[in-house]
Amino acid sequence: MELSALLLQVLNGLDKGSAYALIALGLTLIFGTLGVVNFAHGALFMIGAFCSVTVQRLLSLSTVTLDETKTDFLGRPLEVKTPYVESWFGESVGQAMIDWSVPLAILLAIPVMLLIGFVMERGLIKHFYKRPHSDQILVTFGLAIVLQEIIKAYFGANQIPAPAPSMFIGSFDFGQLVGFDPGVLMYPYWRIVYFLFAMLVIAAVFAFLQFTTFGMVVRAGMADRETVGLLGINIDKRFTIMFGIAAAVAGLAGVMYTPINSPSYTFGMDFLVISFVVVVVGGMGSLGGAVLAGFVLGILESFASMREVIEFIPGINQVVIYLAAVLILLARPRGLLGRKGVMES
Amino acid sequence: MLGLNRNDFLMLLFVFVLVAAAPIFLNPFPEGSTFAQFNAGYPDLMQRFLIFGIFAIGFNILFGLTGYLSFGHAAFLGAGSYAGVWMLKLLTINVIPAIVVSTIVAGVFSLMIGYISLRRSGIYFSILTLAFAQMSFALAASVLTPITGGETGLQTTLSDPRILDGAAAGTGNIPAPSLFGLEMGHSWKVAVGDWLWTFNVGYYLCAFVLMIVFYISIRIFRSPFGMMLKAIKSNNERLSYTGISPRPYTLAAFVISGMYAGLAGGLMVSMDPLAGAERMQWTASGEVVLMTILGGVGTVVGPVLGAGIIKYFENIFSKINDGLLEQWFAFMPDGLADFMVTIVHPFVGKGWHLSLGLMFMLVVIFLPGGLVGGVTGLFRRLFRRRSH
Numbered sequence: 001m002e003l004s005a006l007l008l009q010v011l012n013g014l015d016k017g018s019a020y021a022l023i024a025l026g027l028t029l030i031f032g033t034l035g036v037v038n039f040a041h042g043a044l045f046m047i048g049a050f051c052s053v054t055v056q057r058l059l060s061l062s063t064v065t066l067d068e069t070k071t072d073f074l075g076r077p078l079e080v081k082t083p084y085v086e087s088w089f090g091e092s093v094g095q096a097m098i099d100w101s102v103p104l105a106i107l108l109a110i111p112v113m114l115l116i117g118f119v120m121e122r123g124l125i126k127h128f129y130k131r132p133h134s135d136q137i138l139v140t141f142g143l144a145i146v147l148q149e150i151i152k153a154y155f156g157a158n159q160i161p162a163p164a165p166s167m168f169i170g171s172f173d174f175g176q177l178v179g180f181d182p183g184v185l186m187y188p189y190w191r192i193v194y195f196l197f198a199m200l201v202i203a204a205v206f207a208f209l210q211f212t213t214f215g216m217v218v219r220a221g222m223a224d225r226e227t228v229g230l231l232g233i234n235i236d237k238r239f240t241i242m243f244g245i246a247a248a249v250a251g252l253a254g255v256m257y258t259p260i261n262s263p264s265y266t267f268g269m270d271f272l273v274i275s276f277v278v279v280v281v282g283g284m285g286s287l288g289g290a291v292l293a294g295f296v297l298g299i300l301e302s303f304a305s306m307r308e309v310i311e312f313i314p315g316i317n318q319v320v321i322y323l324a325a326v327l328i329l330l331a332r333p334r335g336l337l338g339r340k341g342v343m344e345s
Numbered sequence: 346m347l348g349l350n351r352n353d354f355l356m357l358l359f360v361f362v363l364v365a366a367a368p369i370f371l372n373p374f375p376e377g378s379t380f381a382q383f384n385a386g387y388p389d390l391m392q393r394f395l396i397f398g399i400f401a402i403g404f405n406i407l408f409g410l411t412g413y414l415s416f417g418h419a420a421f422l423g424a425g426s427y428a429g430v431w432m433l434k435l436l437t438i439n440v441i442p443a444i445v446v447s448t449i450v451a452g453v454f455s456l457m458i459g460y461i462s463l464r465r466s467g468i469y470f471s472i473l474t475l476a477f478a479q480m481s482f483a484l485a486a487s488v489l490t491p492i493t494g495g496e497t498g499l500q501t502t503l504s505d506p507r508i509l510d511g512a513a514a515g516t517g518n519i520p521a522p523s524l525f526g527l528e529m530g531h532s533w534k535v536a537v538g539d540w541l542w543t544f545n546v547g548y549y550l551c552a553f554v555l556m557i558v559f560y561i562s563i564r565i566f567r568s569p570f571g572m573m574l575k576a577i578k579s580n581n582e583r584l585s586y587t588g589i590s591p592r593p594y595t596l597a598a599f600v601i602s603g604m605y606a607g608l609a610g611g612l613m614v615s616m617d618p619l620a621g622a623e624r625m626q627w628t629a630s631g632e633v634v635l636m637t638i639l640g641g642v643g644t645v646v647g648p649v650l651g652a653g654i655i656k657y658f659e660n661i662f663s664k665i666n667d668g669l670l671e672q673w674f675a676f677m678p679d680g681l682a683d684f685m686v687t688i689v690h691p692f693v694g695k696g697w698h699l700s701l702g703l704m705f706m707l708v709v710i711f712l713p714g715g716l717v718g719g720v721t722g723l724f725r726r727l728f729r730r731r732s733h
Contacts, residue, residue, distance in 0.1 A: 134412075134414050135713065139706055143706060144702075149699035276475070277472055280472045284468065314487075315487050318480075318488075319483050325473075325476045326461070329465060329469060333469070
């Protein structure tokens with residue numbers, strides 16, 4: 001096998017791995033701070049994705065004027081749609097805004113997801129700290145169904161495309177960049193953007209936890225919540241904020257994923273199951289483990305879908321993640337980077 | 346009686362009456378009336394009540410007694426279904442071998458998965474079972490197509506080489522499973538006044554099986570073995586300190602509940618000889634968890650009720666459409682009626698999942714013991730007040 005083919009699989013694994021890593025990171029943040037297993041996290045990812053659909057629709061709201069000088073194919077006067085943004089900001093700026101609706105959706109997604117996170121934590125999750133993990137799983141699972149159905153009732157059951165900005169559509173020759181022949185190693189622009197974006201978000205979360213006083217208190221609270229509380233710090237409030245941040249991370253992952261895969265209301269569930277596998281493989285409560293496992297499993301999945309591998313072991317592409325999870329959990333019961341005593345009875 | 350104490354015997358009797366008379370009281374509305382939509386007394390749905398009841402009873406033996414939350418039990422139901430269809434294809438159209446073999450196959454399958462998954466506990470166990478079930482689903486839908494029929498599913502045909510009885514009688518091109526010549530789909534219809542009651546062979550076969558496995562489950566709950574399982578749930582560590590290894594017990598519980606799932610799968614294909622891979626998907630596993638929780642985890646009768654309620658809602662709520670709603674609210678003034686239709690619309694028809702999700706959240710939030718737990722709690726409170 002050629003080196004370029006291997007490299008291509010690594011690259012292909014990166015975008016899915018990024019999404020896994022971002023969702024798993026949020027799940028781990030919630031688990032590490034509040035000790036809550038959040039099955040609604042996939043739904044948060046899905047809501048994030050629909051933020052970009054919403055922004056796209058808002059930006060394309062148009063006024064319709066009839067152009068009497070031209071006719072359409074039925075002979076009626078041609079309807080000319082002018083989006084409001086074009087009439088407000090001028091044609092070029094308006095068109096650019098519509099074109100860039102997916103990245104612009106980040107601006108909407110952050111406050112929306114923070115708000116949803118706060119409401120969810122204060123309204124529901126707060127009452128489940130002391131309940132068994134199975135109750136938490138069940139109530140958040142119910143919530144996930146409700147959120148899904150609300151989205152379905154409003155946006156319908158079909159996938160809604162939300163394309164990337166036109167400058168990122170298409171592929172570029174990644175192979176030439178690292179010294180292969182031209183045309184050997186093509187890679188879509190947006191996937192690189194997604195990967196870089198994911199790295200940025202992950203770095204931001206880690207920097208926030210590592211280098212700010214707030215983050216330091218949160219980390220202390222993760223290690224020993226009671227003692228931090230006894231020191232006179234309102235740890236509950238900070239944990240609520242962390243829940244909001246975790247929701248925002250999932251939402252951002254969803255916003256930027258829409259050009260790769262058009263969202264529908266089941267979008268989150270598909271990722272949720274695998275993300276839980278990712279969290280457990282990485283080690284419950286370990287942030288680094290979640291990110292590492294996300295990328296490892298994403299790349300593994302992409303390797304397993306190579307033609308040569310499938311010919312050798314049929315069906316491996318369908319099961320590789322679960323198989324890896326089983327093997328890792330049996331060989332390293334606490335996951336890749338898990339600590340002792342987390343989630344063990 | 347039957348080795349049960351008085352309360353348990355009464356409960357068994359209660360379930361017996363409930364199951365035996367279901368075709369009558371599930372059709373409370375006369376044929377052709379506005380509310381006939383709410384009638385659930387048709388064979389297909391009633392069979393599903395019982396089959397999922399059996400599935401949930403079995404799941405409760407694992408989750409209710411030991412506290413191990415498996416997210417992969419649908420895999421055993423699926424394995425049982427496939428085994429059952431193969432029996433119907435290869436051996437005989439009689440359902441008994443199909444039901445027995447599907448139970449055994451699911452038992453062996455759950456022994457393998459349980460042996461590995463039970464090395465871990467808590468959420469790790471849940472994820473391991475989930476992973477195994479998803480693998481089974483993916484393989485059944487793709488690589489194992491020669492055995493499972495892939496995405497189209499596996500079903501019986503007239504040309505199957507049935508060793509014992511050759512080509513079987515049947516309507517159309519799908520041979521109908523039967524019990525010594527009595528077809529599962531056969532029903533007797535009894536009209537009493539405006540009411541129409543359907544007594545179906547398949548339903549009463551399911552009812553017979555359900556009564557047996559329900560009795561077994563009560564005996565397990567009250568046995569020393571059941572006590573041991575409860576001990577595992579309440580304090581696994583302390584049990585280990587007394588010198589008892591919990592693993593054989595949890596594994597036994599896992600295999601028993603897997604066999605219940607396989608039995609449910611076998612019955613499912615006996616009623617409708619078709620098995621598909623989606624039966625193994627994790628959402629199907631989630632469904633049985635919902636049933637058990639809704640009815641009441643760790644209670645003997647809860648899972649049966651939970652299964653009945655969820656299947657009822659699934660079928661009845663999903664059938665209500667806007668036209669029907671308008672008919673119901675027709676007595677109101679126009680504006681109000683429209684308003685009511687708009688309010689109710691998202692919760693019924695295609696949106697019945699929303700009702701399910703909400704109902705589910707409400708039960709978990711306000712009734713941690715499920716419906717049975719809630720009712721017994723209420724009774725206990727009333728009783729205590731009276732004794733004062």
